[in-house]
Amino acid sequence: MKKTAAARILVILVSALFVLSLPCTGLAHSPDRMEVVYDHKAQILSVQITHPSNNPDRHYVREVIVKKNGLVVSRGEYSKQAGDTFVYTFHVPATGADTFEITAICNIRGSITVKYSPGV
Helix, strand or coil: CHHHHHHHHHHHHHHHHHHHHCCCHHHCCCCCEEEEEEECCCCEEEEEEECCCCCCCCCCEEEEEEEECCEEEEEEECCCCCCCEEEEEEECCCCCCCCEEEEEEECCCCEEEEEECCCC
């Protein structure tokens, strides 16, 4: 009977240690906010992203995808972020009739997508 109780306790302890060793995705979240500005003269699309993180080396925006009129025209891949709010720029020629769709993807969980028309 003592062997059975000891075996159960061992299984519970090993299971608990396994669960505690898993990455904590419950604290991860998608980017909070995204603001987009287009400079017609320089043909630069500036994307300001807000994604608070206590550890930006391990929890960060890993990818930003820029679509123009439904087609991917630029993509940025990252391995950390500079702070809670940061700006990425993309050289993308556009006219006032074009429409951008920008998606920022968290490396752990979630994303945010914004549609933007540069106007004239």
